[in-house]
Amino acid sequence: MLQTTVNTLPERDLAVIWHPYTQMQTAPAPIGIVRGEGACLYDEQDNAYIDATSSWWVNIHGHAHPYMAQQLAAQALQLQHCIFAGYTHPPAVNLAERLLQILPDNQARVFYSDNGSTAVEVALKMALQYWDNKGQRKHKLLAFKNAYHGDTFGAMSVSGRSVFTRVFEDLLFEVHFLDVPSPENITQIIADIAAQDPEQVAAFIFEPLLQGSGGMIMYDATAFDQLLQYCRSKDILLIADEVMTGFGRTGKNFAMENIRTQPDMICLSKGLTGGSMALGVTTSTAAIYDAFLSADKLKTLFHGHSFTANPLACTMALASLDLFIKPECGEQRQRIQIRHQHFLDELQQQPSVKNPRLLGTILAFEVTTNNADGYTNNLADHLHRFFKSRRIMLRPLGNTLYILPPYCITDEQLDAVYDSIRQMLAELKEIV
Template structure:
């Protein structure tokens, strides 16, 4: 029995209508920017396997570090105990983050990092006997699939079945020159109720790779700071170089109170989530009253192997060669975008850092459910490229090790698709 047949008997895949799903391709190994199926066919992973793989698959340095840690300590409960990899990762990461981040709280993934951030903010105000419970977020945001993360995400097909169970959130448009004053006034009006403002800086990922300017986000953060509304930067996708700087919030003058990190954190090796905060937030939980404790944790909190993978990934990220690759991809994307943006089949196109997005002109549904999605997806798979469209929006978000030759191959495939589909 083939792997595809075995898979169909026992596996339920994410974001997939299993009744009419396309066959799932069995991948048996990875190397650099490539993954290989059971027949030996090679695919360019142009979306970094859901945005996690920043240094390439099966990176030998990360593998060596993880292997060594496996022989020392695979895991230990993180309540009442600690270990060197978790301490070292926090010591190295905090100075890299914009602003005055002081404490690291470990979780398992991006959604749980967001859950912790929301709980920190809500309980912060409760602990200070100034309860504020309303949360501000962007309309088309996506922050994860757990209930708190869904609540602060824009209402969409991802949340439809659960909308009546999600807590109330104040949603606002992405800021721009035309609406910034109105949005600032909205924050001022709600200031006594708002516990926090959560945002994806510069790019809304799953919402369609929607991009906006740092200048206007800065203005919103300034107002939040003025009226004591805590701010949460969800850098799960944008962190670790994706926007051209190590973190998207480096492009802001006003820094957030809390960061949420995951995806590229371990170089795509394994799950790990991090929520960081300022000392001001941390100190609101210090008390002789045990009810002021942050009661949150996971069985695999601060897993030593995942922490070591993250340390190895940081080693690679901070090499000058990696930053050069980020700048190279950024420049190549910009050149390609300039060339094709006037094509009649392109409705909109945009780029931030190593992320390039192209919205196809289509008749009918233009959302995640667009029929064009499967047509584009299979077209690129046939050419040995993994590009997973968000409906009629195609995006390139590659590992930093991708070569110019492979980028050219992806660009050429997009040119062909524009002419043929």
């Protein structure tokens, strides 16, 4: 009997793979991507797809960048991995030194992990054990409503209750959630914290100025700084989750550069390696680090990963930094922001567009529908199919559409993304 041979990449995939954030029973077959170049990814037929969301917000310099590939190849011939407990290596030390040069100047130590969610887990454990090591039992935590900090259990606990956390809510630790600040509500938010007995609050974790998965929610920097100053006055540790906002996304190198109050800890990933390899970083002040120094081994931070400070990943982060600090990268970001601003002006005239907004290289808006805004809005599947058919990689958050491209995207490619959105808005009744 002849056996049918499964040839295409999507067919092979569907036989063996379970994809993230995907209802496998109803989802269409994935597109098989075999190579990348610049702001484009290419399928098996060599069709180009413009990566308008940086492949989940990680790719900042473009795909298959020659310089990064060269650096990776050289390091692979030198050292691919080394246990990081009791040993060290040049890529890890070099990267820590260089990161501390560009981060807020109160940051003093670098702890390595392997993704954004684990970088958050590390920060939460540092914060809680910091107070325990100092002989204080402070277990309360603050976070923003609609926050998203990752999918591991600690990160889920400090994330807003949503479809991401629904099944696990009885297992998550208690967190007090705040509204994002504005000039109108900042007094009420501070009063809300005061009512929670702030002396018992260990830390406040936040996505500075922009909540990504919550719907690209942008909020006021001045009111936010007031909130951070109040928390600082109450000895509440400040954890800046810059996993998404770091490395230029908000216009500055890091979102916290827009704020006077410096954080105690910073979480980094995504753009850290230019979207090339998995790596997470949690940085801390000297005061946090010093609280773990003791002859008592029970005051050790008992956390680690097999691939902590992987030399290949650290090398890719160093290569990405080389590209990031070049003047050309800043010019690319400024060019994208200017182009986005022109398109934003156009979107503001569209009756089916709600709340168009811009922060750095991130442009977002809601498509008006009869359903509630949010991740479960059923317009998302229609929008996703619409843009895939035009070979534009846009992945809506419900009815929230956003553009967050690699910095190397060309003006012609941006025009193609804008044109596809114009077409979508013109054909909206047919899509729905």
